[in-house]
Amino acid sequence: MNGTKPFTVCVIVAMDQARVIGFKNRLPWHIPEDMKRFAKLTTGHTVLMGRKTYESLPDKFRPLPKRKNMVITRSPAQFRAAEVVLVFSSPGAAIEHLHHHSEDVSGGQLWIIGGGEIYRENMEYVDQIYLTVVDGTHEGDVYFPEFEQDFVLAEWETHEGFEYRLYRRKTQASAPD
Secondary structure, rough: OOOOOEEHHHHHEEEOOOOEEOOEEEOOOOOOOHHHHHHHHHHHOEEEEEEHHHHHHHHHHHOOOOOEEEEEEHHHHHHHHHHHOOEOOOOHHHHHEEEEHHHHHHEEEEEEOOOOOHHHHHHHHOOOOEEEEEOOOOOOOOEEEHHHHEEEEEEEEEOEEEEEEEEEEEOOOOOOO
C-alpha cells in the first residue's frame, strides 16, 4: 500500500513510559510546548479522529481550526455538516474514501490524532509516527499500541520531562522526504 497513495499518513501522539495516552477522555499531562507542536504540524492538513477525541476538544477548538476535520463514529447522524467536513462509520471507510478522493487530504498529509482505538485500527496505513514520550508513568485508561517492529526511529529531540521522536515505517525509512 505504501507508495500507491497520493498522500502521507502520519500519527501524532503523546504517551508515557507505560504507553498511556489518556485518562477519562483527557490527556494525563499538560505540556504547552507539545500542544504548540501539534498545532504547527497539523495546521493546513486533514486530521482524522474518533468521536471521543473530537468530543474531548475544547469548544473553541471544535472543529480544529485551519484543518479539515474527519471523525469516525458509529453514529454519523449526530454531527452537523458545518462542524465536521467528513464523518465515517469505520476507519476502513475513511481510508477507502481518501484513496478515491485524495482532494480531501489537505496539504498531502493525513494526520491521525486519536484515540486509542483509531490508532490501533489504522496502524497498517501509517507511514510516520510523531511521538512525544512523556517521562514517568501516569494513571490511564487508553494506551498506544505497539508499533516498534514495523517502524524505525529516524529522529529524536530530548527536552526536560519529555522527548520528541519521529518513526518511519521500515519499508520507507531510507526514502527521502
